[in-house]
Amino acid sequence: MISRRRRLSAATAILMFSAGFAGALGAASAHAEDKAAILLPGSANDQSWNALGYSIVKSLEPHGFKTAYTENVADADEAEAVRDYANQGYNIVLGHSGRFVSAMQQVAPDFPKTQFIAVSGNEGAEPNVMSIDYNNAQFGCQLGLLAAKMSKTHKVGGIYGLQGVPNITAQAGAFRLCATKAGAEVTILYIKDMEDAAQAKEAAFSLIGNGADVLTGKLNAAEAGLVQAAKEKKVYVTGRGFDQTAIAPELVLTNIVEDWPSMIGSTADQVKAGKLFGSFVQYGYDSGKTTGASLKYSADKAFGPAVSEAVAKDVDAMAADFASGKLKVAPTDKDARSGS
Structure with missing residues (x-):
């Protein structure tokens, strides 16, 4: 090593x-x-x-x-x-x-x-430089639908870092598009440091103060601050791993759990067999072998106790529509903009 x-x-x-x-x-x-x-x-x-x-x-x-x-x-x-x-x-x-x-x-x-x-890049170069990521737009869209259906105020919010980075634009923009389509008003805020839990917590308090009762985000260590704010103010939230579920088990709706071993492992096996890649490879519901990520509340459950069977069914149906090609989403920078 x-x-x-x-x-x-x-x-x-x-x-x-x-x-x-x-x-x-x-x-x-x-x-x-x-x-x-x-x-x-x-x-x-x-x-x-x-x-x-x-x-x-x-x-x-x-x-x-x-x-x-x-x-x-x-x-x-x-x-x-x-x-x-x-x-x-x-x-x-x-x-x-x-x-x-x-x-x-x-x-x-x-x-x-x-x-x-x-x-987690978004470009490649032939014949042997590639990027790998999961389809942030598909999963962001699911979270948007889930948030809108779980909101009582019809106001939801997202907190992100690295504004303008393609995978952030994809997830935040899709969250806005799909939550808006489902009837919610969306506000997005960006913080300077993906690792700063205090910044994320302060941003979350701001969204909650303006009426948002369901929050999401794509952060690194700062994700814990977002979930902690939701716990203190008793609003629903989504996370990125089971450690976030543990912070607020009654309020976490689900997590986007990324499956990097599957994504990278699939490529590694092909490289060993002599194949090289020079493109952006994106895994999602329509990619076949692995989806690259999944919605999980815990190891054996997709959604937390607050999510009704009917809402879970709607979110799962969206995944099926992505898999079949019936549904596609292509967020823009405008969709992922800061503010409402």
Whole structure:
């Protein structure tokens, strides 16, 4: 296991007189032993986004991969870090967010047999740079319908970070579109830090003060602040994991539980078989093998005790419509705008 940035030795640097030679050498060694590494923008022990990244690469070990990671990768060091692992024969190099795509595009031509993957990105480059994510619009739409049906004030709210990032636009915009269609007034707020629970809590209090009685959001560690605010003010809320259910079991309606081991594992198996991807691969209800995420209140229940059987049936019917292609949703920046 590698937990810090590897530095090339002087001897290795001398050998790298030819990028083409180094790429060929790295690609050849990649298939002698299947190896996967991930680059993390923060600490692997943050109990949030970067810890998720660490768990993603570890999930590839049952697929036969030796794994490694580098944490706290600065923007300026991304291309070097990507090249470092490719040179060492890693046949899958992951970057934990879409910000790594540019660095991968720089390095990929020198390593044509290495698969580069941006986790939660939204673009790729042929033949071997890809992004993987679940369909945020589909799940955001389900939460919008659920929120509208559970609201007594007909006012609902969403709290997000990273305004303008495509997967945030998809989820927040779809939440607004589908909640509005179901008869609710929607207000969306953005906070500066996805990890700041205090910011999320304050934003939630603001929404509740304006009449919202169902809240949602897509945050990292800050999600706990959103749920805590809902608990204190006794309004319904959705989360991103069972730890949020534990905070307010009577008020959490459901969680979007992301299945990264399934999404990344499916790709890893194909890479081992010799297939490479150069596109954005998105998993959802219409993707077949795995949906990439699911609505779960607990390990064995999709919805919390407050959700009636009739409401649950309506939300499930929406999933079936996405699966059949009957329903499609394509949110815009305007749909995901801040405010009402």
